Amino acid sequence: MKKKKSSSKSPTLVIKSLSKKELATLKKTRRQGIAGLKKYLKEIRTNIKVFQQTITKERDEMKRIRSMIKVLEADIKNANASKKKLEEPTPS
Numbered sequence: 644m645k646k647k648k649s650s651s652k653s654p655t656l657v658i659k660s661l662s663k664k665e666l667a668t669l670k671k672t673r674r675q676g677i678a679g680l681k682k683y684l685k686e687i688r689t690n691i692k693v694f695q696q697t698i699t700k701e702r703d704e705m706k707r708i709r710s711m712i713k714v715l716e717a718d719i720k721n722a723n724a725s726k727k728k729l730e731e732p733t734p735s
């Protein structure tokens with residue numbers, strides 16, 4: 644036996660007989676819900692943009708810090724090299 648595939652549609656509310664007033668109220672409520680969800684989606688998009696900007700700034704900061712580390716490591720190597728030169732006996 645094959646199983647039936649469930650439809651990917653979202654569930655809907657089964658509305659039995661409603662009066663015109665109840666139907667109008669239901670529609671109004673649903674429209675308000677839709678408006679609220681669309682507003683929420685807009686906020687999420689804004690948050691994503693802010694996070695992306697922050698991530699970019701942090702990546703730039705990481706690059707800057709890495710270059711500072713390289714400079715400091717080079718300074719240490721140069722200091723060690725110059726110390727060795729000073730310690731070498733000079734021929735007389």
